[in-house]
Amino acid sequence: xxxxxxxxxxxxxxxxxxxxxxxxxxxxxxxxxxxxxxxxxxxxxxxxxxxxxxxxxxxxxxxxxxxxxxxxxxxxxxxxxxxxxxxxxxxxxxxxxxxxxxxxxxxxxxxxxxxxxxxxxxxxxxxxxxxxxxxxxxxxxxxxxxxxxxxxxxxxxxxxxxxxxxxxxxxxxxxxxxxxxxxxxxxxxxxxxxxxxxxxxxxxxxxxxxxxxxxxxxxxxxxxxxxxxxxxxxxxxxxxxxxxxxxxxxxxxxxxxxxxxxxxxxxxxxxxxxxxxxxxxxxxxxxxxxxxxxxxxxxxxxxxxxxxxxxxxxxxxxxxxxxxxxxxxxxxxxxxxxxxxxxxxxxxxxxxxxxxxxxxxxxxxxxxxxxxxxxxxxxxxxxxxxxxxxxxxxxxxxxxxxxxxxxxxxxxxxxxxxxxxxxxxxxxxxxxxxxxxxxxxxxxxxxxxxxxxxxxxxxxxxxxxxxxxxxxxxxxxxxxxxxxxxxxxxxxxxxxxxxxxxxxxxxxxxxxxxxxxxxxxxxxxxxxxxxxxxxxxxxxxxxxxxxxxxxxxxxxxxxxxxxxxxxxxxxxxxxxxxxxxxxxxxxxxxxxxxxxxxxxxxxxxxxxxxxxxxxxxxxxxxxxxxxxxxxxxxxxxxxxxxxxxxxxxxxxxxxxxxxxxxxxxxxxxxxxxxxxxxxxxxxxxxxxxxxxxxxxxxxxxxxxxxxxxxxxxxxxxxxxxxxxxxxxxxxxx
Amino acid sequence: xxxxxxxxxxxxxxxxxxxxxxxxxxxxxxxxxxxxxxxxxxxxxxxxxx
Numbered sequence: 001x002x003x004x005x006x007x008x009x010x011x012x013x014x015x016x017x018x019x020x021x022x023x024x025x026x027x028x029x030x031x032x033x034x035x036x037x038x039x040x041x042x043x044x045x046x047x048x049x050x051x052x053x054x055x056x057x058x059x060x061x062x063x064x065x066x067x068x069x070x071x072x073x074x075x076x077x078x079x080x081x082x083x084x085x086x087x088x089x090x091x092x093x094x095x096x097x098x099x100x101x102x103x104x105x106x107x108x109x110x111x112x113x114x115x116x117x118x119x120x121x122x123x124x125x126x127x128x129x130x131x132x133x134x135x136x137x138x139x140x141x142x143x144x145x146x147x148x149x150x151x152x153x154x155x156x157x158x159x160x161x162x163x164x165x166x167x168x169x170x171x172x173x174x175x176x177x178x179x180x181x182x183x184x185x186x187x188x189x190x191x192x193x194x195x196x197x198x199x200x201x202x203x204x205x206x207x208x209x210x211x212x213x214x215x216x217x218x219x220x221x222x223x224x225x226x227x228x229x230x231x232x233x234x235x236x237x238x239x240x241x242x243x244x245x246x247x248x249x250x251x252x253x254x255x256x257x258x259x260x261x262x263x264x265x266x267x268x269x270x271x272x273x274x275x276x277x278x279x280x281x282x283x284x285x286x287x288x289x290x291x292x293x294x295x296x297x298x299x300x301x302x303x304x305x306x307x308x309x310x311x312x313x314x315x316x317x318x319x320x321x322x323x324x325x326x327x328x329x330x331x332x333x334x335x336x337x338x339x340x341x342x343x344x345x346x347x348x349x350x351x352x353x354x355x356x357x358x359x360x361x362x363x364x365x366x367x368x369x370x371x372x373x374x375x376x377x378x379x380x381x382x383x384x385x386x387x388x389x390x391x392x393x394x395x396x397x398x399x400x401x402x403x404x405x406x407x408x409x410x411x412x413x414x415x416x417x418x419x420x421x422x423x424x425x426x427x428x429x430x431x432x433x434x435x436x437x438x439x440x441x442x443x444x445x446x447x448x449x450x451x452x453x454x455x456x457x458x459x460x461x462x463x464x465x466x467x468x469x470x471x472x473x474x475x476x477x478x479x480x481x482x483x484x485x486x487x488x489x490x491x492x493x494x495x496x497x498x499x500x501x502x503x504x505x506x507x508x509x510x511x512x513x514x515x516x517x518x519x520x521x522x523x524x525x526x527x528x529x530x531x532x533x534x535x536x537x538x539x540x541x542x543x544x545x546x547x548x549x550x551x552x553x554x555x556x557x558x559x560x561x562x563x564x565x566x567x568x569x570x571x572x573x574x575x576x577x578x579x580x581x582x583x584x585x586x587x588x589x590x591x592x593x594x595x596x597x598x599x600x601x602x603x604x605x606x607x608x609x610x611x612x613x614x615x616x617x618x619x620x621x622x623x624x625x626x627x628x629x630x631x632x633x634x635x636x637x638x639x640x641x642x643x644x645x646x647x648x649x650x651x652x653x654x655x656x657x658x659x660x661x662x663x664x665x666x667x668x669x670x671x672x673x674x675x676x677x678x679x680x681x682x683x684x685x686x687x688x689x690x691x692x693x694x695x696x697x698x699x700x701x702x703x704x705x706x707x708x709x710x711x712x713x714x715x716x717x718x719x720x721x722x723x724x725x726x727x728x729x730x731x732x733x
Numbered sequence: 734x735x736x737x738x739x740x741x742x743x744x745x746x747x748x749x750x751x752x753x754x755x756x757x758x759x760x761x762x763x764x765x766x767x768x769x770x771x772x773x774x775x776x777x778x779x780x781x782x783x
Contacts, residue, residue: 031772109756109759110752113752
């Protein structure tokens with residue numbers, strides 16, 4: 001466990017009662033054993049008062065007596081226990097006790113209680129309609145119903161009333177306007193009828209309407225909370241701290257945002273550069289893959305420029321900051337991401353589009369009903385109002401309110417099981433609409449890490465000996481050797497020369513593993529620098545040297561996934577920041593005919609814009625920091641779980657594992673979800689076609705209204721549940 | 734029918750008790766960590782001699 005440990009000191013909160021508190025996002029906790037290990041481990045540190053882990057959100061809250069321990073001890077302890085932890089920035093963290101969710105749940109409970117009890121009374125009234133129940137008893141039943149329904153609706157209807165009021169004040173109309181109108185009119189009419197000893201009251205319908213709609217609202221909220229939690233988690237991973245070198249050479253931990261131009265920062269192996277800068281002391285191998293998409297690490301020395309986000313691999317560096325976080329490349333990318341996301345937020349959800357058509361239609365129908373009954377018949381004002389309200393109640397978008405959230409909850413749950421995290425419900429809608437997929441190369445089509453390519457030509461003994469040296473290094477080539485060789489001993493007197501290789505003693509003989517010219521092998525003069533960086537040589541004593549070749553392996557099922565996408569008439573293109581030769585190689589393997597190489601992040605966006613201006617809706621799949629702006633500005637976006645944190649934050653979907661097939665699964669499920677939603681809308685429309693004439697001509701009784709409403713809601717929910725059990729034929733496993 | 738005069742209030746009272754209990758569970762945050770609560774019961778208590 002030698003992963004990078006963050007010093008969370010800048011994010012600790014000092015409370016007035018002499019205690020300090022820290023909230024950490026902990027990755028990798030999945031079971032009760034983890035809870036016990038983490039809470040026990042952190043709780044045993046001296047001074048810690050309480051440690052509580054929320055397993056659902058992965059958030060650990062620790063409090064301790066201020067000054068009793070260094071906050072770094074907590075992350076170090078977690079790292080020792082085997083968990084990756086990052087602090088939440090208390091300023092960035094919205095007070096997330098999820099007040100809104102609790103409020104909706106309380107409303108839901110009250111509406112459910114009221115609906116159930118009023119229904120008991122209503123069933124008795126309906127059953128007694130043929131004269132078994134006297135008018136006095138019926139009136140009492142109605143009064144009791146009113147006593148339950150009025151306060152319950154006033155309490156549970158608030159989410160709708162508030163939203164309708166805000167919309168009306170702004171001069172707009174949303175779905176909540178007809179809902180509020182139907183509830184208020186139904187209740188007023190029922191009170192009026194009760195006062196006049198009338199036969200029909202709609203208390204049950206009004207409250208049941210609220211109950212069903214609140215279910216839809218609550219599901220929708222849950223979905224949004226889950227994606228917000230994922231976003232906050234990623235934000236925490238970005239809230240990096242840095243070690244700043246003071247004037248007297250002492251080290252202090254600072255938040256990356258506090259770094260000023262000219263500050264000297266210590267960059268240990270495993271650290272990422274928090275801001276743009278240049279190397280002031282030392283030399284090391286730098287992994288720039290997340291920034292530029294190039295898979296082979298570069299050797300850098302004094303004076304070389306470091307972009308924010310690059311990873312130091314081999315030895316300690318001191319860098320001088322040349323920009324603050326606001327001015328760094330990272331910040332430029334963040335701004336591009338934000339612009340992209342603003343574009344996305346203009347997307348109008350299917351349900352809202354349906355409502356925009358539906359609401360005016362229904363309101364004019366209700367008005368027409370009122371006018372028709374009032375002027376064309378001699379039934380009088382009371383009957384005209386009754387029938388107009390019946391139209392409003394029966395057409396109230398109950399099924400419409402449930403249609404989309406129910407499907408989206410089932411679809412995200414299903415994708416979650418397949419290792420795909422969906423960040424929002426409308427992401428599913430957007431992904432279903434795309435007609436082109438754009439893939440990044442490194443880390444997206446490929447695994448983003450080098451693996452040994454010519455293992456079959458190397459004697460196992462040579463591999464085992466080379467691994468004895470490689471175990472001492474963090475260099476990607478060395479790690480690939482270790483991954484191929486498995487665990488074993490370490491050579492003696494191992495010493496790593498940055499940019500060259502590792503040397504040490506094996507069985508008393510000197511051994512070297514590294515670059516060809518450093519190991520002492522004559523290199524082919526025709527060979528370019530790039531192909532040299534994807535090979536290494538091993539020499540032991542006087543024995544002949546052994547050549548190790550490495551490649552960035554393509555993800556499993558990549559070509560099958562691409563082929564399946566093409567079968568569905570989706571265009572596939574690859575945009576890479578890497579050089580031409582490796583890009584062509586991967587494009588050929590994956591079966592992609594259209595590809596471009598040597599692209600900067602801006603080039604990628606330009607290509608996206610070009611396609612978008614032709615009316616193409618794009619799904620972007622990428623992982624690097626350089627892809628993040630493109631991810632944010634695409635119509636829908638996916639990124640692998642190994643991607644840069646900013647890219648994961650920008651993407652709509654995050655998929656796990658070494659296979660590319662989750663991309664296809666996500667696309668399939670989103671299309672299935674879209675057709676379920678449309679089916680649900682179609683069903684809601686059909687139901688209205690049948691029910692509206694009944695209401696317009698005055699045949700709707702409270703019993704029919706109640707049956708129609710619950711019936712349609714249940715059918716819509718059942719249709720959504722079908723999604724969880726579908727199996728795609730020939731799905732890639 | 735006179736039985737209704739006390740049966741309905743009793744029914745409503747019992748239903749109301751359930752509602753109050755549910756709202757209390759929401760208020761006290763018992764739905765904040767559903768997965769954790771399911772797992773915590775499996776954690777062994779630390780005994781004095783261990």
